[in-house]
Amino acid sequence: MSPQTALHDPVFRAYFLVVLVSLMVGGLVLGFLRFVLKKETAAMFRTYWSWILMAGIGLIVVFLGRVATIAGVTLLAIFAFKEFARASGLYRDWWTTGAVYAGIVTVGIASLIPHPRGAEPGTGWYGFFVAVPVFAIALILLIPILRNRARGELQRMSLAIVGFIYIGWMFGHLGFLANARNAYGFVCFIIFATAICDVAAFTFGSIFGRHPLRSEISPNKTWEGAVGSLVVAMILPWLLRFSFPFFGTWQLILTGLIVGIGGQLGDLSISVIKRDIGTKDMAATIPGHGGILDRIDSLIYAAPLFMHMAGYYYPLK
Amino acid sequence: MKKWRYDSARDLDQAPLDRLRQFPREPDMLVYGLRSLCALIIRGLLHVYNRFEIIGHENLRTNRSLVIVANHCSHLDTLCLLAALPLRKLHRAFPAAASDYFFRSVHRVWAAAVLVNALPFGRDAHVRKSLSLCQELLAKPGTILIIFPEGTRSTTGDVGEFKSGIGALVAGRDVAVVPCFVEGSFRAWPKGRHFPRPKKVRLIVGAPRNYRSRTADKIDIGAIASELRKAVSELRLTNGSH
Numbered sequence: 166m167s168p169q170t171a172l173h174d175p176v177f178r179a180y181f182l183v184v185l186v187s188l189m190v191g192g193l194v195l196g197f198l199r200f201v202l203k204k205e206t207a208a209m210f211r212t213y214w215s216w217i218l219m220a221g222i223g224l225i226v227v228f229l230g231r232v233a234t235i236a237g238v239t240l241l242a243i244f245a246f247k248e249f250a251r252a253s254g255l256y257r258d259w260w261t262t263g264a265v266y267a268g269i270v271t272v273g274i275a276s277l278i279p280h281p282r283g284a285e286p287g288t289g290w291y292g293f294f295v296a297v298p299v300f301a302i303a304l305i306l307l308i309p310i311l312r313n314r315a316r317g318e319l320q321r322m323s324l325a326i327v328g329f330i331y332i333g334w335m336f337g338h339l340g341f342l343a344n345a346r347n348a349y350g351f352v353c354f355i356i357f358a359t360a361i362c363d364v365a366a367f368t369f370g371s372i373f374g375r376h377p378l379r380s381e382i383s384p385n386k387t388w389e390g391a392v393g394s395l396v397v398a399m400i401l402p403w404l405l406r407f408s409f410p411f412f413g414t415w416q417l418i419l420t421g422l423i424v425g426i427g428g429q430l431g432d433l434s435i436s437v438i439k440r441d442i443g444t445k446d447m448a449a450t451i452p453g454h455g456g457i458l459d460r461i462d463s464l465i466y467a468a469p470l471f472m473h474m475a476g477y478y479y480p481l482k
Numbered sequence: 483m484k485k486w487r488y489d490s491a492r493d494l495d496q497a498p499l500d501r502l503r504q505f506p507r508e509p510d511m512l513v514y515g516l517r518s519l520c521a522l523i524i525r526g527l528l529h530v531y532n533r534f535e536i537i538g539h540e541n542l543r544t545n546r547s548l549v550i551v552a553n554h555c556s557h558l559d560t561l562c563l564l565a566a567l568p569l570r571k572l573h574r575a576f577p578a579a580a581s582d583y584f585f586r587s588v589h590r591v592w593a594a595a596v597l598v599n600a601l602p603f604g605r606d607a608h609v610r611k612s613l614s615l616c617q618e619l620l621a622k623p624g625t626i627l628i629i630f631p632e633g634t635r636s637t638t639g640d641v642g643e644f645k646s647g648i649g650a651l652v653a654g655r656d657v658a659v660v661p662c663f664v665e666g667s668f669r670a671w672p673k674g675r676h677f678p679r680p681k682k683v684r685l686i687v688g689a690p691r692n693y694r695s696r697t698a699d700k701i702d703i704g705a706i707a708s709e710l711r712k713a714v715s716e717l718r719l720t721n722g723s724h
Contacts, residue, residue, distance in 0.1 A: 243512075247510055247512060250510060251490065251491040251494065251508070251510060252488070252490050252491070252494055253488050253490065254487075254488045254489030254490050254491075256491065256510040256511070257489060259511045259514075262510065262511055263511060266511075266512075320486050441488075442488045442490060443488070443490075444490065444494050444495075445495070446494070446495070447494070448494055448498075449494070449495055449496055449497045449498075450497070450498055452497070
């Protein structure tokens with residue numbers, strides 16, 4: 166991945182168009198709702214403008230190449246964890262928060278550097294990347310020992326481990342995908358597909374939503390939205406088959422399931438955390454979307470599952 | 483199992499810019515880290531680019547709450563005063579910054595809140611509210627307030643009239659008031675210029691004063707303001723030769 170290859174890569178260029186067309190279709194639909202059906206769409210437009218901004222930033226980062234993608238994912242993870250730490254109160258403890266930040270940066274470094282003994286550059290250090298949680302959790306558990314403290318430490322350690330594994334490491338898989346031979350196809354597909362599925366869940370839920378999906382966790386999500394989103398997720402891998410021409414039927418089905426079910430599980434698991442803490446959004450960073458964490462939550466599940474599925478059938482490199 | 487209590491930040495529902503505008507802010511360690519890093523860079527630049535020099539540094543060595551009072555003709559003044567503090571006290575130092583100037587546009591809010599940890603001070607409206615906020619801060623030990631009682635940057639380099647608010651803040655309080663004079667900042671970076679020039683800048687720190695025996699009536703606070711103005715101006719004349 167580099168700006169030169171991106172310019173000539175058919176997959177990247179196709180995604181550029183796909184994203185552009187999707188945004189235009191979205192804009193037309195919103196315009197139709199606003200001007201023809203005279204619906205109240207101010208909130209939706211705010212969400213839409215943020216989509217445009219995020220799509221632009223995402224395209225630029227992927228265009229800039231492998232290093233930019235990994236660095237971008239790491240930065241996103243840092244700020245997403247910051248939101249989690251602020252919401253859960255963990256941010257008051259510098260030591261534990263610092264350990265998690267260090268862990269997240271390590272995930273980024275492991276995705277960036279090759280295996281020190283004889284691997285070619287640009288491959289990422291897969292063995293270390295998969296093993297980072299061992300070291301990060303060891304560090305987090307070490308902190309109360311170093312500080313000679315026990316009171317309330319279980320809560321801090323637990324929050325830090327959940328935060329690191331979930332936001333730092335699992336989401337970090339998106340960055341590691343940039344090392345794949347088929348990086349453009351994998352990275353662009355997984356980001357685009359989870360985004361479309363989120364929109365689909367919202368749309369189907371608003372139109373047909375009747376039966377609450379998990380009433381105790383997220384009152385606004387419905388079975389109708391979830392099923393609609395899953396249907397879209399099952400179609401998307403076939404529509405965007407050019408992203409991974411070597412995938413067979415079985416892999417395409419798995420991809421659809423991962424995006425459709427995994428994405429929504431990611432969403433719901435963040436909702437569990439928010440519900441227990443008692444906040445509606447993790448932050449108000451992105452107008453119309455809530456926090457960064459509220460935006461990337463479906464990728465947190467979908468990206469690692471997708472990477473390991475793809476890696477099982479076709480070696481990433 | 484006992485329920486966990488989450489001690490969330492109180493500003494979760496606010497947009498990032500509004501979060502920076504409010505006071506007290508609730509920064510996490512990333513903000514502290516960035517501020518310390520930038521402070522190191524700024525100190526280095528001041529020493530190399532402006533040949534920054536501090537006279538009377540020992541007057542700032544205390545762990546009690548302090549009010550630093552200085553003349554003001556440049557953004558460099560704040561940076562110089564902050565550079566005179568040890569790094570560990572940086573996050574407890576609050577330069578009072580005009581909320582109508584510093585807490586408007588995005589980059590100024592960012593610089594004021596993240597880099598210099600400014601306290602939004604209403605100089606036209608809410609003066610009383612801002613003053614009581616300062617007093618609350620001073621009640622906590624180890625707070626350092628940096629105040630420019632002229633209320634604005636001087637356009638001539640001379641020390642202007644001190645507003646009486648400074649008197650109201652320190653009268654009857656057992657708090658050390660340290661007069662300071664920043665010399666050369668007007669030549670280095672006057673109001674209206676985009677970038678500082680490589681001119682020598684010197685910070686002269688005077689002996690701490692205390693106004694605990696004074697009352698907060700109108701005449702007294704006016705007197706304190708002019709006494710402080712005299713103290714600051716005299717630092718320039720003596721030029722640290724004490």
